Amino acid sequence: MPERNMKMADFSIQSKEEIVRTIEEVLGYFWTQLSGVIGIPTTIFVFQSVLRETVQEFLYFENTRISDSGIQLNLTGEPLEKIERNQLNAGLLAFLDNCLGLLHDLTGNILVSKLEPLVNEFRANIE
Amino acid sequence: MNERILIVEDSATQAMRAKLILQDAGYSVKVAPNGKLGLEEALATPPDLIVADITMPVMDGYEMTRQLRCDPKTAHTPIFMLTANDQPLDVIRGLEVGADHFITKPYHDDFLVLRVKEFFAMIEHSQDGHRPQQMQVDEFSQKITLTPTREQILQALLQATAQIINCQAMALFLISPKKERLLFTISFAPLQQESIDQISEHLVTVLSRVRNEDQSEPPTHFIPVVVKETRFSSIIHGNLMSAFMNAPLIVDQQVIGIVGAYNTIPEVFDLQNVGFLFDLGQKAAEALSHLELN
Numbered sequence: 001m002p003e004r005n006m007k008m009a010d011f012s013i014q015s016k017e018e019i020v021r022t023i024e025e026v027l028g029y030f031w032t033q034l035s036g037v038i039g040i041p042t043t044i045f046v047f048q049s050v051l052r053e054t055v056q057e058f059l060y061f062e063n064t065r066i067s068d069s070g071i072q073l074n075l076t077g078e079p080l081e082k083i084e085r086n087q088l089n090a091g092l093l094a095f096l097d098n099c100l101g102l103l104h105d106l107t108g109n110i111l112v113s114k115l116e117p118l119v120n121e122f123r124a125n126i127e
Numbered sequence: 128m129n130e131r132i133l134i135v136e137d138s139a140t141q142a143m144r145a146k147l148i149l150q151d152a153g154y155s156v157k158v159a160p161n162g163k164l165g166l167e168e169a170l171a172t173p174p175d176l177i178v179a180d181i182t183m184p185v186m187d188g189y190e191m192t193r194q195l196r197c198d199p200k201t202a203h204t205p206i207f208m209l210t211a212n213d214q215p216l217d218v219i220r221g222l223e224v225g226a227d228h229f230i231t232k233p234y235h236d237d238f239l240v241l242r243v244k245e246f247f248a249m250i251e252h253s254q255d256g257h258r259p260q261q262m263q264v265d266e267f268s269q270k271i272t273l274t275p276t277r278e279q280i281l282q283a284l285l286q287a288t289a290q291i292i293n294c295q296a297m298a299l300f301l302i303s304p305k306k307e308r309l310l311f312t313i314s315f316a317p318l319q320q321e322s323i324d325q326i327s328e329h330l331v332t333v334l335s336r337v338r339n340e341d342q343s344e345p346p347t348h349f350i351p352v353v354v355k356e357t358r359f360s361s362i363i364h365g366n367l368m369s370a371f372m373n374a375p376l377i378v379d380q381q382v383i384g385i386v387g388a389y390n391t392i393p394e395v396f397d398l399q400n401v402g403f404l405f406d407l408g409q410k411a412a413e414a415l416s417h418l419e420l421n
Contacts (some may be wrong), residue, residue: 037398038374038405043376045337052339105333107372107401113397 058091135165135179162186167318215287294388301384310346374408
């Protein structure tokens with residue numbers, strides 16, 4: 001497995017914009033790792049499924065776009081300001097957890113073990 | 128019995144062997160050494176059956192099959208393809224160009240004759256005396272009509288894949304255009320009912336989740352196939368879900384099914400296996416979307 005090349009920032013002193021930027025980097029890492037193994041069409045499908053599931057509870061994901069090139073949360077400016085910090089954190093964690101849940105259904109721990117450490121690190125920083 | 132069979136095979140030794148086997152069984156046999164000459168012969172005098180190798184000089188078996196399907200004279204001529212048993216992509220490509228049946232190489236003499244005899248027997252027993260389009264399979268008092276050759280192709284596809292990823296069982300859960308849910312399993316020894324139930328339940332859950340369905344619906348039709356292999360002598364014991372991989376079959380952003388691989392040995396699959404299964408799933412999805420289910 002290639003070494004992860006991401007350094008998790010200290011979330012406690014970050015703004016919401018910075019958190020969104022960091023989660024997009026985390027999702028970018030997910031995207032790269034997954035598409036290299038399961039292919040881009042299936043990766044797109046996985047994230048679309050996760051998005052459909054997550055947006056039911058966290059409506060602010062409704063502007064998220066998933067394409068061949070990756071995931072854009074499109075969370076900036078006034079819409080982002082309106083989201084409570086704890087709601088933002090909960091939604092981002094739910095997105096990651098739903099992603100790991102679906103991957104677990106598909107391949108047990110094979111893919112999850114590759115991504116879970118980063119999610120745990122993100123969780124520890126955000127909670 | 129005097130059905131005419133055309134063998135298209137570039138290896139003179141293998142062609143002669145197949146010719147003798149089939150002649151001894153009472154068939155009238157001709158041989159062509161490559162796809163181009165096979166095509167010309169078949170168009171000039173359409174045979175009752177073509178047995179074709181895949182890899183051949185001048186024109187391969189895929190291209191020959193594709194061109195035969197485009198000509199009204201041979202559009203419905205049955206074609207058996209000879210494939211190596213570890214090449215699932217051969218099966219997918221054969222399915223796409225319109226092959227009817229697969230025989231894995233190396234094959235036993237009796238096996239080739241048996242397959243050919245079975246095929247002609249189906250034609251004889253069909254109502255109109257032509258190539259059978261569908262047969263009925265009864266499982267658990269439910270009926271599904273499935274093109275018999277397509278069923279055999281599914282078996283060949285899963286069997287070839289199973290050899291590569293070294294699993295004990297595979298399953299294919301497909302949703303037909305009429306929303307019927309077909310669960311096709313293949314294993315190298317009989318499965319315990321508990322294992323079948325477990326796989327079925329898991330696939331239903333995963334399929335519902337990836338299709339974003341509220342209600343989980345069980346399979347409406349079940350076709351279990353056991354392939355005898357010397358390395359598995361009796362029933363498969365243990366938890367088949369100890370190691371699993373499930374790849375969704377996606378066509379036009381719609382999930383039409385899932386292909387899964389299972390093993391009682393934990394952590395037996397790795398990232399390479401996952402990559403193979405998902406790649407296969409992507410390639411198979413388009414081909415299987417044309418599967419004739421009802």
